[in-house]
Amino acid sequence: MHLHQPLKLTCKFLLLNACFAISEPVMRVHADSTIAHCQLSNQNPSVPVESGPCRFSQRQGNVTIMFRAQTFNFPHSEVGLRYQRSNNSTGIRFDMSEGSTIEVLWQ
Secondary structure, three states: OOOHHHHHHHHHHHHHHHHHHHHHHHHOOOOEEEEEEEEEEEOOOOOOOEEEEEEEEEEOOEEEEEEOOEEEEEOHHHEOOOEEEEEEOOEEEEEEOOOEEEEEEOO
16 A cells, blocks of 8 residues: 555646646747738938838737848847837837838738
8 A cells, every 4th residue: 555655646746747738838928920011211311111011020028020031120128229119009110220210000
């Protein structure tokens, strides 16, 4: 009977681990992602404004924008350091430190 208790405890432990393994993918946080319209401009007026569809994704304040062949990453921790962010009812604007601006406009 003494060996029965450790076996019973081991079975409970394995069952508990199996429950966590099954529920773990369900508990993952997914990014909010949508197709929007983007405008990419440069402070240099001789560079034309690029405009078209883009994919906007945000997770815990971190933003990724995929526009044409470029991917723009805006980590929340770098607001004010590498870029400025402006939110309004029509979309979000990111002014980057090197002078480029990308606007995400909700359709």
